[in-house]
Every structure is written in structure tokens, then in C-alpha cells.
Amino acid sequence: MSTPPAAATSPWTPLRINTFRALWLASIASNVGSWMHLVSASWLMTTLTGSAALVALLSTASAMPSFVLALPAGALADILDRRRLILFTQAWQLVMAALLGALTLAHSVNPALLLTATLLLGVGATLGMPAFSSITPELVPATQLPAAISLNSVAMTASQAIGPAIGGVLVAAVGSGGVFLLNAASFLGVLAVVYVWRRQVTAGALPPEHLTTAIRTGLRYVANAPELRAVLVRAAGFVLCYGALPSLLAVVTRVRLHQSASTYGLLLGVLGVGGVCGALILPRVRGRFSPDRIALIFSLLYAACLLTVAQLTAFPPAVPVLFLAGMAGMGVMSTLNIAAQSVLPSWIRGRGLAVFQLVFQLGFALSAAGWGAVASGVGLPVALSAAGIALAVQTALGVWFRLAAAESVDVQAAHVLEPFVPLTLAPDDGPIMLTVEYRIPADSLAEFHAAIPDLRRSRRRDGAMHWAMYSDPVDTDRHVETFISPSWVEHERLSQRMTGTDALAVQRILSLHVGTEDPMLRALVSDRVRRG
Template identity: 40%
Template sequence: MTTTGAQAAPAAGAPGGSSAWAPLRHTWFRRLWLAQLASSMGGWMQTVAAQWLMLTLTRAALPVALVQTALSLPVVIFGLPAGALGDVMDRRRLLVTAQAVMLVVAAGLAALTFIGLMSPWLLLAFTFLIGAGGALMAPTWMAIQPGLVAREEIPQATAVNAVNINLSRAVGPAIGGVVVAGAGPAAAFGVNAASFLGVLFTLIRWPHRPEPRVLGAEPFLAAMRTGMNYVRYSPPVQAVLVRVSAFLVFAVALWALLPIVAARQLHLGSAGYGMLLGLIGVGAVIGTAFLTEARDRFGLEAVVRACTVTFGLGTGVVAASRLLWPVVVVLPFVGAAWVGGMSSMSAAAQTSLPSWVRARAMAVYLLVFQGTQALGSVLWGAFAQHYGVALALGIAALGVVLGPLAGVSYQLRLGAHYERDIVDVWPEPIMAPREGHDSGPVLVIREYKVEPPDVEKFEDAMRMVRDSRRRFGAHRWNLYHDAADPTRYVETFTTDNWQEHLRMHGERMTKADQLIEDQALRYVHGEPRTMHFISAE
């Protein structure tokens, strides 16, 4: 299974004093967790083997950095469609398909490497295909986790998943380095192919029941557009995307250039490189153990800033060091800072998302996450090839340390339950029977009566209503006041069709949206009058 730090998102502390490991009591959460652990370890072995094989095929910095790009770029290309698929089709079927694709590709990579037919471009192509399978499944894998445990255990479940990813980061690279040194890259590729079998078998046996959809599945293209609109008008998600980009565009330099540091600056072999990655993983596991307490004590924003600065300082030490011991000392701190920063930012996004759009919104998060890594790896690889690895890492370290300045305007926080809970408070709209009634677009008009002293407050509150409506499906929103009657206001918006409007009524509106609307209605006299019009074209 292809996974990233973005998927390991610990949330708030365990509610009600429940054990942090409580989710593992659930049979299918535990089985999928164990299968993911084995597959993630195989994925790290794959990464170590691919980077080291590329280093033996060509000594240039750019091709080595392109291995990371080949893994990350598929999310940019396929991430959003994959998120839409995860929200509109059977999630188990999608996950099984993705696992089967990655199994076949990984086996082909192992076979071609074993018989000596691998080339730099062919290695990048196979790495890209494995990344494509991971891109197809990643948003859906993140979306199914809350359904595997009790509702009150969701924060612990995300924390336990963080331990999974970081444990595989600690063990997988070290094993991969030993396997590459003892049996060659083909053996590591073969182990990765075998690791997909465990997840595939577990998913096939998982007694998953597709979520009931009274209104049926959303059309694919419409689902993609709705997901993008949700992200566009969601301030908590926007803040996460800005902060992730500001951090990763510099932080990715360390991941892209660490194989070259190991080989040229520290004169290590593949086993030594695996050991360096293992140290990062050990630090990540240790950091996870203290992460919840740190966030409870200091707040999520303070933790992210501290982790960002720590990662930048650690990158600076790696850039300047020509001895092994300073790098060995600093890399566990780098690992702890990485998981602390990235998982906290991911938690801020996940805890703000309702279930109906979770896969799509997290697909956008992953798109930014992996897209920044893909672009950054190319840029830092090209820069290092022309100006040297030490200078590239030094500049990147400075950029990471200065990154928290982005937090001045984009503060991070954990979402509350009312931002995720769906409510059904709007009365069912009445439609007279007519052939072709599901065509569109649909125009919705709401009339409000507002007294002059409350006009300014009402208009301010309706700006929040505007973004709320757009988040769960409205287009072309406007607010008008009557030129002849200053107490009369009219709100208008459209939806694609009648089915889409019904989804707004019963499947998308959250408690947070209701509170926003209630705030505006405080300044309204009487009940608003609502009218629905369907296009006659």
C-alpha cells in the first residue's frame, strides 16, 4: 500500500478517558491496520530500492530526485477524480481494484529488474504506475477509517493510524537497505509486491456494506466540481492547504537529496541509507507518543510552528555535516518534527470535513501534498545538480524555518463535531408532478424582511451564509434588496438540477451551516418565504 505522512493524522485526545489503543479492539480496524502496516513497510522497501537502484544506474542528482516525483505526481493527475470516485461508488470495490493494479505493477518491476532489463526511464515509469495505484486508493482509504470504529473513538483511530505509518517508516527503510545490500533491488521489489496480497485479501473478506443513497450516486463530473467548491469555500481547509504548501516546498529537499547525502557526504551504502531513514522513523514513532499531550497543552498551532522550526534546523545540520554522528543525532528529531507537523495539519483538515465530501476534500489535500513534493523534488534536484547538495539543503532549511510566518494569516485548529454532523432542518420542497422534473438548473429564491436598524448586521451575516451555501452545492449566489422597500431582501442561488437541490436538503447541510443560517435569521422578522423554479429550457 502506498502511503504518506499525510495519511497519519492524529486528532484530539481520547474522549472520555478511553484508551488510546481502543480502536484495535474492533476486529476489522485491527485487521486492516495490520495489513496496512505490512504493506507500508513494503512500500518503504520499494522506495529505498528504487532510489538506490537509480543511484547505481546514473550518478546524477536529478534522476534520483525524480524517483520521489514519480511517486508523488500521480496524485496531482488522478487525486481529485479518485476522491470523487471514493464518494460516489462502492469504496471496497475501488480499494480492491487499486490494490490489484499495484500488485501486478510491483511484480512486473521485480521481474524486469531481476533479469537485468531495468533502465532509469523504465524505473521511473513503473514507480509512476505504483504511485497511480496509491493515488487511486488514498482518499478512499482515509475516508473509510471513521466507519471502522465507534464515533467517539475516531480521534484515537487517527492516532493509531499515525503509529502504523511511523512504525513502518522506522522499520521498512532499514529492512529495505539490508535486503538491497544482501539480495539486490529486485528482491525488495518482490517483497513489496507480496505485501499487497495481505491488504487485498483483507479487503475482500471485509464485510463492508455500501452507504445507502436514497437519491442515488452523484454524477462523476458534478461530484468533482462540488468537492472543489467545498474546499474553495472552507476556511479551515484553505488554511491547511496554504500551510502544507509553505512547509513542503522546502522540506521536500531533504527527502529528495538524502540518498545523495548518504552516498557522497557520508560515504554510506544502501544499508547505511536505510539506517538513516530508520532513524527518522524511530523519531516519528517517539514523537507520536507525545503529540496528543503537546497539542492539548500548547495548542495545535504552536505545535506545528515548533515542529516546522525543528525540521528546518535539522535539515541545516544535515546540509553542513561531513561526519556521520551529527546526522545520526539529528535525524530522530527531524522524524518527530515531520510527523508532528504533517499529522497535525492533516488532522485540522480531517476533523473539519463531513462524511459526504471527505474523500474529495482529502483528495485535494493529497493533491497539494504530493504535488508540492513532486514539483519540489524536481526543482531541488536540478538546483543541487548545478550548485551542489549542501547549498540546496542550506537554502531549503532557511525556507522551512521561515515557513511559520505563513501562519500569521492562516491559523490552524482542530474541527468540532458540529462541522461534520449532518442535519435535516429544511422542509422538503414541494414539486408538482411533471415530465422531465429532474432537469435543471433550479433557481431558489428566499425573501426576508429586515428592519432598518438590523440591515448592516444582516448583510454581514449573509456573507457567511453565502459561503455556506456554496460549500454544499449552490451556484450563482446573490443577495438583493428591494429598491422600493428597504426592509425587503431577496436571496437567490441555483443548483444543477432537482436531485442536487434535494441533496442540499437532506445529505449535505451540517450543524455548522445551520448555526450560520440561524445567525442571519436573528435579524429577520417572520418566517422567510422560499420559492423553487426549474428552468423551462
């Protein structure tokens, strides 16, 4: 295999693009501000109440929106203008943080108000996250997308590593109210960059999707995209084992290493630094190894780190082990993120990434709770060792769910119109049954049947329901494809959503047709619910 040119593998190449660089720097400031808020809010809550439960509820209030609103947020990222959605959600968080800061300085905050403000900040972050993630392919060329995603991972990890420490120092220096106001100011950078960015938007002739329809379409797409499902399965398998280390590290530091809270913070920082290094080396590693090989190597390295941490009883050796664990964990997660983005066409990218992020969040929550219960029952060494062994075993998923399949998916719009019988219907007319008649000779039936699954998945990915293929028992060359669209406008979306991979699936079937006329889409309208 030839080595890709340096420009394609350098982790810094996307930073040469002005808009991406400005947004990347602004996102670091914004993410640091968000971590500062959590530290400040937790400290403020301890001064407002002696209830440990209320202090813990701050983390719940911050995380809950990501579980409840992830799918609607993904749908909004696809049906609304992503630039405007980012501007709205960033402005929302700025206002919420500023109000909380002002109320705190006025000594008007109570536990309920602090929890509410944290929840509302989480709502803004959740609603904006899919849109923010979805614009990366619009900012950089396709050849630089893996490096850009790795840099975004660097921004997230670096913010998580330094944000809490900066927050702790600033709480002591300017108080919680001042930190909340600084968090509000941290959103100004993203707002300014996105405001001046002139996004290339192609005006569509069709009205935007309804939110509930968009969510159903997104879930149907995931169900019929085997390459994306492979990424999701691999992500779930990894994160269910990965979460054991970060969730139990505090207990490891106190019980096994006999160290203080400051050492715990230091070890978290080491884990973060390792993650940053992992994200930075990934573009060059991708030039040498396949995604499946990278995921395998880094997963086994992380498993070895878990097994090693399980045996540690001293602080010094924990530092290099946690550095390697951070590097390995980020290597796997960035590889999965790149694979997910590469199989998602623009029209569904927000919903697809929302599902991907939800898998990670749910998986981490279940991992933390599950390995915590194991540690309470049989001890830390057994729990960490079991997580390491489970992680090594789950790498076998790569045999059946290969990430390399993502590289064969062509997500570019095909702009191909299938022949159809002309007719005029109102946008809300429906449901619509679409039929296509093919004539397939007996000597092509085996190839026809082999091509049918790809056609079925293509139609259903793009929004069709109740797909079926029928054969005529009398005229054995005759085969009729049928599928349902809920309305005429939803059928019209199908042609706009067709990608290069979808077009290949259709063309493969058409190449077997031997009739005197081309197969044509014909529509049947349900009289029962016709609104025209």
C-alpha cells in the same frame, strides 16, 4: 485546561478496536511490500539497461499517477462504495505485482514492461488512497480519531524506514522476481480485512454523482471552506521548506559527512524512527497544547534542525539531529492531517483528502527541485540554512490561517429541511434557480449583512452556483437570496449535504426574519434546457 482522560490521549487506544487493528497491521505489510517493489524494480532496471535515465524514470512512473489522478480518485471515493473501491484497487495491485513477478522469473521483462507495471501499480495505489484514508473515521470513535491518524502516520513512516532495507536483503536472497511476488502477497492482508468488514452504509434515494460534476463540486467546496483552506495554506508553507532535508540528505551524507551509501540508509532510518516517535507522542501533546501551538513548536524545531545540519561535517552529531527532525516533521504533518480530516464531512471527505495529499505531493516535488537548484548554485550549507530560515518565517502564516478554527466546525449531518414550495421535477431538469425571500427590519440589517458571508459559503460548499443576495430599493425590508443548481437532482443533494455548521448559518439568517410566513425555497426551471 483539564487533562483529557488517558483513554482519549493514549496513542494505542484505537488498536483495541479489532477492525482498525487488523487493517493497521495489514497496511504496514502492504506498504512495506510497495517499498520492496521500488528497491527491487530499481535494481532489476540496472541489470536490464545501463541508462541512468531509465532507472530514474521508475520513480517518475510510481509518482506520476498521484499527480494526474488524485482529484478523480478523491471523487471516486465519495461517489462509489469505499469498501468496494478499496477491494478493487488492492486486487488490481495484487494482479499487477503477481504478473510482473511471474514475467521476471520467466526472464521475459524488458525496461518498457517494468516501467509500465510500475506505472499501473501506481495507478492502483493512487485510486485507492483517498478511499483508504476516508474510512478511518468510520472505524474509530470521534474522540480516538487523532490517535488513529497518528497511528496511520506511524504505519507509513515505519514502512518507509524498513521497507527499502528489507527489499535490498530479499533481492539478494530470492531475486527481483521473488520480491515482486512477495509484494503481491502483501496485498492479501488488506483484502481479507476489508472483505470481512461490514461497513455501515446508508442507502441514498438519489443517483450517484457524475465524475466530472463530483470533481467540480469538490473544488467548489475547497474554495468555500475557509477552515480547510487554512490547513492547505499551512501545509503548502511547511512542505515547501520541509523537503530540503530529505531531498538533499544523500548529498549531505557524501559531500559534507564523507560517508557511504550504507550510512545514508542508516540516516534515513534515523529520520524514520524519529517520525514514528513523533506520531506516537502527538496524541498526548494534543492534550496539552492547541494545534497551532503544536505546529509552531515542531516547525521551529525542524527549522533548527535544518540550520544545524547545514553546519555539520561529522557523522555522530547527525544522528540525534535527524532523529529530532523526523519527530518534528511528523508532528507537523500529523497535526495538519488531523485538522484536514476534522473539517471534512463524510460526503466530501475523499475529495478533500485528495486535495490535501496533492498539496503535499506537489509541494514536496517543488521543494526538492527548488532547494536542489539552490544547493547547486550556492552550496549545501546556504541552501539548508535558507530552508531553515524560510521555515521559521512561514510560521507567521499561523497568525492569519489558524488550525484551531477547524475544531469549531460541526461536520455531522444536520438532517434539516428548509421550507419549500412543493413541486415535482425530473432529476435532469435544469438548470434550476432557487430563491428565498426574507424580511429583515432596519435595526437588524447590520447583523444580517454580517451573517451573509457564512450563508453564501454554506450554499456554495454544498453545491450551489452563482449565489447572490438582492435587496428591494422600494420595499427596504425585502431581501431575496438566489442561487443556481445545475439540475434538480443536484439541488436535492444540497439538503442531504447540510452539516451542523451549515444549519447554523441558515438559522442565523432565519432568526432575523420578521415576516408573517417562513421564508420558502422557490424554484425556477430553465425552459431552454428542460428535459422533463
